Structure formats: structure tokens, C-alpha cells
Amino acid sequence: xxxxxxxxxxxxxxxxxxxxxxxxxxxxxxxxxxxxxxxxxxxxxxxxxxxxxxxxxxxxxxxxxxxxxxxxxxxxxxxxxxxxxxxxxxxxxxxxxxxxxxxxxxxxxxxxxxxxxxxxxxxxxxxxxxxxxxxxxxxxxxxxxxxxxxxxxxxxxxxxxxxxxxxxxxxxxxxxxxxxxxxxxxxxxxxxxxxxxxxxxxxxxxxxxxxxxxxxxxxxxxxxxxxxxxxxxxxxxxxxxxxxxxxxxxxxxxxxxxxxxxxxxxxxxxxxxxxxxxxxxxxxxxxxxxxxxxxxxxxxxxxxxxxxxxxxxxxxxxxxxxxxxxxxxxxxxxxxxxxxxxxxxxxxxxxxxxxxxxxxxxxxxxxxxxxxxxxxxxxxxxxxxxxxxxxxxxxxxxxxxxxxxxxxxxxxxxxxxxxxxxxxxxxxxxxxxxxxxxxxxxxxxxxxxxxxxxxxxxxxxxxxxxxxxxxxxxxxxxxxxxxxxxxxxxxxxxxxxxxxxxxxxxxxxxxxxxxxxx
Amino acid sequence: xxxxxxxxxxxxxxxxxxxxxxxxxxxxxxxxxxxxxxxxxxxxxxxxxxxxxxxxxxxxxxxxxxxxxxxxxxxxxxxxxxxxxxxxxxxxxxxxxxxxxxxxxxxxxxxxxxxxxxxxxxxxxxxxxxxxxxxxxxxxxxxxxxxxxxxxxxxxxxxxxxxxxxxxxxxxxxxxxxxxxxxxxxxxxxxxxxxxxxxxxxxxxxxxxxxxxxxx
Numbered sequence: 001x002x003x004x005x006x007x008x009x010x011x012x013x014x015x016x017x018x019x020x021x022x023x024x025x026x027x028x029x030x031x032x033x034x035x036x037x038x039x040x041x042x043x044x045x046x047x048x049x050x051x052x053x054x055x056x057x058x059x060x061x062x063x064x065x066x067x068x069x070x071x072x073x074x075x076x077x078x079x080x081x082x083x084x085x086x087x088x089x090x091x092x093x094x095x096x097x098x099x100x101x102x103x104x105x106x107x108x109x110x111x112x113x114x115x116x117x118x119x120x121x122x123x124x125x126x127x128x129x130x131x132x133x134x135x136x137x138x139x140x141x142x143x144x145x146x147x148x149x150x151x152x153x154x155x156x157x158x159x160x161x162x163x164x165x166x167x168x169x170x171x172x173x174x175x176x177x178x179x180x181x182x183x184x185x186x187x188x189x190x191x192x193x194x195x196x197x198x199x200x201x202x203x204x205x206x207x208x209x210x211x212x213x214x215x216x217x218x219x220x221x222x223x224x225x226x227x228x229x230x231x232x233x234x235x236x237x238x239x240x241x242x243x244x245x246x247x248x249x250x251x252x253x254x255x256x257x258x259x260x261x262x263x264x265x266x267x268x269x270x271x272x273x274x275x276x277x278x279x280x281x282x283x284x285x286x287x288x289x290x291x292x293x294x295x296x297x298x299x300x301x302x303x304x305x306x307x308x309x310x311x312x313x314x315x316x317x318x319x320x321x322x323x324x325x326x327x328x329x330x331x332x333x334x335x336x337x338x339x340x341x342x343x344x345x346x347x348x349x350x351x352x353x354x355x356x357x358x359x360x361x362x363x364x365x366x367x368x369x370x371x372x373x374x375x376x377x378x379x380x381x382x383x384x385x386x387x388x389x390x391x392x393x394x395x396x397x398x399x400x401x402x403x404x405x406x407x408x409x410x411x412x413x414x415x416x417x418x419x420x421x422x423x424x425x426x427x428x429x430x431x432x433x434x435x436x437x438x439x440x441x442x443x444x445x446x447x448x449x450x451x452x453x454x455x456x457x458x459x460x461x462x463x464x465x466x467x468x469x470x471x472x473x474x475x476x477x478x479x480x481x482x483x484x485x486x487x488x489x490x491x492x493x494x495x496x497x498x499x500x501x502x503x504x505x506x507x508x509x510x511x512x513x514x515x516x517x518x
Numbered sequence: 519x520x521x522x523x524x525x526x527x528x529x530x531x532x533x534x535x536x537x538x539x540x541x542x543x544x545x546x547x548x549x550x551x552x553x554x555x556x557x558x559x560x561x562x563x564x565x566x567x568x569x570x571x572x573x574x575x576x577x578x579x580x581x582x583x584x585x586x587x588x589x590x591x592x593x594x595x596x597x598x599x600x601x602x603x604x605x606x607x608x609x610x611x612x613x614x615x616x617x618x619x620x621x622x623x624x625x626x627x628x629x630x631x632x633x634x635x636x637x638x639x640x641x642x643x644x645x646x647x648x649x650x651x652x653x654x655x656x657x658x659x660x661x662x663x664x665x666x667x668x669x670x671x672x673x674x675x676x677x678x679x680x681x682x683x684x685x686x687x688x689x690x691x692x693x694x695x696x697x698x699x700x701x702x703x704x705x706x707x708x709x710x711x712x713x714x715x716x717x718x719x720x721x722x723x724x725x726x727x728x729x730x731x732x733x734x
Contacts, residue, residue, distance in 0.1 A: 270565070276660045373672065375661050463561040468554040480675035483554045483561055487679050494686030501690045505697040508609075515614040 035260055039225055043181055050177035058173055062147060062166035063129055065176045069146045077141035079238035085127045087138070088115070094249045094348055095369060106352050107247050110365055110387035110443040111195040111298060112327075114352065114400045117429035121404035123164035125190040131163040149186050150179040157189070161404065184210055184220065187229040197321075199292040201246075203336060203383040204451040208291030216290050218455045232259075245366055245448055251345030251376075255450075257281070279378040281450055282340065283460040288383060288449045293320050293332040298387040301440040303328035304417040311417070326403075326414040328388075338381030338449050340473055342370035347446075353432050356396045362386070362442035363398070372479035379476065383447040390423065394435035398443075402426035520721065526625055527715045531591070534582045535712060541575045542688055549685050572652055579649065594629055595638045602631040613701060623719055640691060648684035651677050 029037075049055055052072075059065050070077050080086050089103030104122070108114045115122040123131035128143045145164060147156045156175050159167045166172075192198065192205050199206030214221040219232070232255050233242045242255035257280035258265075264272040265280075274283075288294070304325060306312070311325030320332040348367040350356075356363055370377030390399040402425035405412030411425030419438050427434035465473045466483030473481060527535070548568040551558055559567060586592040604620035609632070612620070621630035629637065655678070658671045671677065702708035703718065711717035 461562065462565070463557070466552075466554075466561045480673055480678055482674070482678060483552060485675070485678075486553060486682070487675075490679055490682055490686070494682065497686055497690045498693060501693040505693060509697065509700075511614055515616075 031262065031265060036225065039227060039231065045180050049179050052177075055176045056173070059176060062145065062170070062172060063142050065172055066129075066144050066146050067142050068176065069179075070141060076238065077144055080127065080144050080146075081138070081141065083127075083238050083240075085238075085240075086144070088126065092249045095346055096348060100351065102249065102349060102351065103247055107349055108352055108365065108398055108400065109195075109246060110385060110389055110445045111201060111295070112403065113300075113389060113398075114430070116352070116400050117402040117426045118404040120163045120406075121161045124158050124160055124162075125194070126164045129163070129165050147175060147179070148189070149182045151175050151186065152180045152183060153178045154183075154185045161406070182228070182230055184229055191229075195295065196327075197295075199289060199294045201295070201385075202244075202447055202449075202451075203294035204285065204288040204449045206289065206292040206294070209451065212452075214455055215458075216452060218453050245347045245368060246445065247349075247366075249347045249349060254345060257284075277372070277378055279343075279380045281381050281448075281453070282379050284453050284456075285338065285381055285449050285451075286454055286458060286460045286464075287335045287337055288381070288452050289334045289336050290452050291334070293318055293334040294336065294383065295330055296333045296336070296383075296385065297331035298328060298385070298389075299330075300328045300387065300389045303413070304419065306417065325417065336383065337472065339384050340379050340476055341368050341382050341446065342372060342374070342377040342476065342478075343368045343380045343382075343448065344370035344374050344376040344378075346370075350398065352400060352430055353397055356391070356398070356441075359391065359393070359396055359441055362444045365443055365445040368446050368448070372476075379473065381449040383449055385445045385447060387443045387445070388440045389443055390419065391439050391441040392423070392427075392433075392435050392437060393439040394437050395433050397432065398441075399423045399434070399438065400426045400430040400432065402429060521718045522721050523716050524625055524719045524721065525715055526623075526628060526711055526717045526719070528589075529715065530581075530585055532712060532715055534578065534585065537578055538575070538582075541571050541578065542692065544571050545575065546685060546689050546692070549681075553682065553685075569656065572656070576649065579645070594627065595634055595641060597635045597638050598631050600631060602635075605630050605632050609701075619703075623717070624721070625719075636691070644684055644687050644691070647680060648688065651681035651684060655681055 054068055054071065059068075084090050084103060087103065087105075089101050089105040091099055092102045093099050094102070104115050106114075106116075112118070112122075119131050127145045127148055128138075129145055130143050145158070145166070147166070148158060153175050156170060157167050159165055188205075188207070188210050191202070192207050192209060193200070194205075195201035199208075208216050209220060211222045212220045214224055219225055219227045230240075233240050234255075235241065239253070241253055243253060258275070261280070263275050266272050302323065305323075306325055312323075313321050313325070314323040316322050316332065318332070318334075321327075321330060322332070323329045346369045348369065350363060350365045368380075368382070390401060391397070392399055401413050401419070401422040402411050403413050403422065405415055408415045411418070411421035413419065413422035416422070420436070423434055423438055424436075460472065463483070465471045466481065468484055471481075471484055473484070545568060548559065548564045548571065550556065551564040552561065552568055558564070601621050608617060608620050611617075619630070621627075623630075654669060654671070655674075658669050658674065658677060661670045661672065699708040699712075700706075702711075707717060
């Protein structure tokens, strides 16, 4: 009897303990639950601008709206005028060349090459009005375009090729009354269209990100967390955190997943250990350009062909331009698997006028620095954009052509289709020497992929890297990767040992068998 | 001399032997999958199983070490030169001519000189090599800024290569071992002994007395 009571007692105890531990485990919120709770609270504006009488009037121009903004926000224009969005350059330290002023003003890329001489067109994505290569005043605060970032009606827009001026047809009264924290649409109108079209440059920033589904981006998912750009790109005093290494070189003011998710977000410890050498994006952005295609290659040397004396374009089945007389031929791709590089947060840049040492290899416009041996480096996913673009073969410097102009006959390539005059005019605007010769050279530009984060279940699986052949990391060979790497000598000796053991055993057994028969 | 059924392998010894056998085979199988030689479980699962089996192996080893020292069985593995040449000759030629085993197996001396040498090497070299490199494989840390770690490595390569060497040696041992267990009095007598614990052994009178004393 006592035994039975004892046994029942033990069983009851076990059940109580089991239920106790299991329920506490389900009750404890995970890190991700806490984050979801934190970020599900939407931003509530402190004021309603539509109630301010000074905004309740007919504005003749967007510049007048800016002036009205500054009457209340009477310090903010100073912040904007110190920002990269305004100046298009800032001082950066670049390894190997020291402190330089770098930005859209003087860096070059392998898309539309550079802004110099083309300001009127490029300024469609400048946070200011009246940009012109000569006449633009960087000191007049009324030239700040507050609305491009703060319009919450999604109706404000800049005019093309107008030095950054607003469209003349806007309902500025309504817009002025509905301003607020930047939304995805505010950032997106420029950042999703860099390079002259939807998703051309980044690959991970396209119009699909205005209202993305869960598959496109798990954070911005409109049916989920519905996060804005500025939720992660936290901003104080108009200094926006986060940067793109197309123009940046220094390891500061970056945005990391771990800012919210910590360095140990996984339940499995073995995955957390990966975060020392592998960035979050590497596994959690298995592909980019998930909706719209992105430009993968650009051949400027094909540009300038005309049909019946007129420029023309060709499209692929998805409506992507495969050829434009003004720009050359392109390769596009969607759902692209990134390339992978070591990166420690610093980069080198080709700047206007840099002499290219070796013109036989592709020129890397922005070299991402890092290696396995460098404890600051992690593996990151990168979109590599490959181009063939004009170079002065005598001076061995990249050519900054004049592309845009309002009128024919002033040397702009997009009007005259003449490389020589475009180069002559462009190099003159940039203050660079030009020998008169034009050749074309291969260039590569690295675009770290940080957006279009996939749902956890779609993350890259172990065997996509830990595999002998054709893994995602096949090109990173400065370290030992289990499952991929092995010592060839050891492999041969090892299997030879096992094989010889088997042979030896087989021979011994055979002789035993035969001698037994006799 | 007469023979008698003698209790040679005690229950823990047999348990240890078979669990070790299963674990080594399973660790080799999952290990070479992780090494990239084939795909069966998939890398992720192979790593998981390999780690679980590794911890089991570690616990088993701790128990086995305790058992070896508490029972004094460790002395069985001390290498000896006595009879070594004769034993080698037996495997090379004697075995084919039905010559008698040169080393008599007793409860107090279960292993012939070659077994002693090989198992000794296994116990103090290959398994420690495998276990230590395996532990480093699990617990190594890359050097990190602002953090001091004792087991920090610049490269995993050395650890991985040593671990692979131990793995190849263990598999080669397994092949030869599986064959040599058929070279007892009959083809299956060694296997049966390791399963039941009992083996028909030649005994002299002293031993008979000893065994009786142990039994009583």
C-alpha cells in the first residue's frame, strides 16, 4: 500500500514539474516577441500641421513653403545644410589616401558615371531647389526642399531636368498642411530609382518596397510590422543613420540588424556563433531584386547607335530596357543570388582624376575592405554591377562625359551622341585633363545588400555554404570552411589507408579460407 | 590442458565496448558527411547528431576511465615485448597452418601483445586526439575585439585536419578490428564472448582455484 502511495506521489510530482516547466517556457516572451511589441506602436505626431494658420494659404512656389517651415523650425535648416543629402559631399577618411572630401560631387560610379556637368538632371534627387552647375546657392536655406522628405500626402514630386525644382502643378496648400515624419514613399522616390530607373542601382531597393509583402521584406511587410525606412535608419538632427558604400568609406554611423536583434538572436547556439564572422544579411537575404529586376551589367560602348538618325530603345519581355541609344546595352536580372565579400566597414573609392595603375583588369570603383584574418570583418552579400565605360587611354583616367543638356550642339551625349565632344565638355566641367582619345574599360561596383530581408524560414540553409562544390561562398577562399574545405594530401592518404586495410584484410581472409580447405 | 567457460568480459565492459562501437561508427558516418564526402542526413542534421553523439561518447569515456582504474583493468593495456614476435609470426604465417595461438588468453591477461599495443595506442593517442580536437572544434572562438577568450584560434584548419586524421585512423582500425575478431578459436568465439561475457578458455589448475574463489 505504501509503495502504491509512494509511486502515485512520484507520478504526481513528475506531472506537476513537467506542466510547470512547459508552461513557463511558453509564457516567456522571446526576443522577437518583445521587439514586435515595441515596434507595433505607431508614431503619433505631436502636432497637426493642418491647424496652423500660416500654412493655410495659397503658396506660389515650393520655395515659399520652405520659408514658412523655417519660421517655426528655425534651426532645422542649419542641420539640413550640414547633411550629406544637401552637400553631396563630406569629409571621409579613406585607407591609403587619407582624409578626402567625397560624395556625389566627385565620386564616380559605373551607371550614369557622375554628376558633374549633369547637375540639372541629377538634382531631381537633391534635397534642394535651383541646382545648376553655376547658379546654385548652397547657402540659401530657402532652397532646401523640405517637402521631398516630409510630404505625407504622397503627391509631392520634383520636375525632371529642372535642377531639383518641384513640379509646377502641385497643390502646395494641401501638401504643406500634411507634413510629417518621412514615410517609405518619401525615401523611395529617390532611393528606389537610383541610376535612372526602378531598382537600377541597389537591387534590394525597388518600388516593390513601397508596400511590400512578407516575401519581399519581412520588416516592411504591410500586413505585418509595416516598418518605415526611418524606423531602422534612426535620425537625430537630420543626421540619418546608415550609409551606402558606393560613396561612404568609414566605419561609423552604420545601422546593424543587431541594434535591435542583438548578436545572439538564434535559439541554436551554433547559429549565434556564426555572427562573429557572418553578417545577418548573408543568411537572411538569400536573394535580392525579388520583384522588379535590377541592372547587373551596363555597356556604354554600345551607346550612340541611331535608327534613321534617331535614338531608340529595346525592351525585354518584362519591360526592362535592354538597349538605349543614350546609355548603351544592359543586362537585367531578378531573384538574384548575391556575391559574397569580406567587409570591415571601410571602403576605397575611385575618385575623379585618379590614374588607373592597371587598365587590363576590371577597375573596382569602390573596393570593400576586409578579410577573414581581420577580426572586424564579416561576410556580407553584395550586388556587383559590371560595366564597360569610357576611359581616356592616354591619361589613364575614367572619363566624366557631359550627358545631359537642354539643347543640341553643346556637347551633351544624350543630345548629340558624340563621345568626343561629350568627353571634352564633361572633362572641362570636372576640371580634368582629356587627351582626345576615348577607349572603353571594364569596371565593377559593389553594392552591399541590406534590404529585402526574407522571413526566417527562407533563410539560407547550412548546406548552401557547407558543401564541397558550388556553394554560396565558393569564391571566398582565405579560410577553412567545414564541409567545403579539406586537405587534399590528408584525404588521399586517409582513404588509401582505409583502402589498404580492406585489401590487407581481404588477402589475409582469402589465404585463411584456402588454407582451411586443404 | 582443459578448457572451461570463463566469465571474461564483465557487464560494464561489454556495455562500454558496444556503446563505444556504435558511437564510433555513428560519429564516423556523420563526421564524414560533415566533411563533405556524401549527403545523407543533410549538413545541419549531421552536425546536430554528431554533436549529440560526441557528448554521449565523452560521458562514456569518463565512465570507462573510472571503471578501468577502479577495477585495475587498465593494466591489461600496458604494452609488452614478451611474445610480440611470436604473435606477429602467428598472424603472418601460423594462422594459415592452424598453429596454436601463441598467447594464452586468461581473465587477468585478455590481450595478446599486439592487441595491447594497438589498444594502448587507441586509448592514449587516437581517441584523445579525436576528443581534444573535437572539443576544440566545438568550443574554439575567433579572436574578437574587446573580448578575451582562452580558446581563440586564427584558423580552424589545424583543428579540422587533426580531427580528420583521427577519424581516418579510427575507421582503418575498425576495418582491421572487425576482421581480427574472426581469428579466435572459432570464427565467432570472440564475438560471442563480447556479447555474453563468457568464453571457453584453456585454464590450468591454479586458475581454476582462483576462478572458484572469485565465484564463491
